[in-house]
Amino acid sequence: MLPSKSERLVELLSQHHDSLYRYIFSLVGNAHDARDVLQETSFALYEKWDQFDSSRPFLPWAYKFAYIHVLKWRAARAKHCPTLDADVIELLAVERQQEESQLAARLDVLENCLSQLPDKDRELVQDRYFRGITPDELVDHRRTSRRTLFRELQRVRHLLMACIERKLQQDPEPA
Incomplete structure (x- = not known):
């Protein structure tokens, strides 16, 4: 039918x-x-x-x-x-x-790169960007300073960006 x-x-x-x-x-x-x-x-x-x-x-x-x-x-x-x-x-x-196809390729590679992060870093990314937990809530939950939180987020974003760029250079057309 x-x-x-x-x-x-x-x-x-x-x-x-x-x-x-x-x-x-x-x-x-x-x-x-x-x-x-x-x-x-x-x-x-x-x-x-x-x-x-x-x-x-x-x-x-x-x-x-x-x-x-x-x-x-x-x-x-x-x-x-x-x-x-x-x-x-x-x-x-x-x-x-x-840019649609390039963006889709980057998203596919991002998923792979996220899976390669240490658990602590992957959790931070998921909390902030997927679950939408605010920085203030993360600071309270993680018992850290805003400055430390933003440094950690920046460090992890750089790791992900480097991973994405490396994988796209290896295989410009990911499946």
Whole structure:
């Protein structure tokens, strides 16, 4: 039995959720706003789903909707605080789409590099960046100073960056 159109949309949105979120986040720069724009984008995709040509890739089509909703977000926000000019947003959007495959490769390698970190370092990264624990909470939990915490985070980020660069140079097209 073939999935219904709306089931297919949900399947594609689930499959591409992270890429679409990262694209939006790269244009708005704030996780809360990116989630809001993603929600608006998802609703627009649902409304226009009948116009989707299934012989073409989904993600570029979805990016167009996301871009439109980023512009709407920007226009609404311009009343309250300064935002980037539309031409700058457009340049960022185009560049982000062009970098998609490289970013995906870096994320794949990052997972491998994270697994190679000592447990203590991997836990720190997971707490701060995956679980969203604030620096103040980490300072309290780890019974350390903010200065020491930020030095540790910086050291681990450098380790991860070096690992990613090394692996990408060894195998520029990771699987």
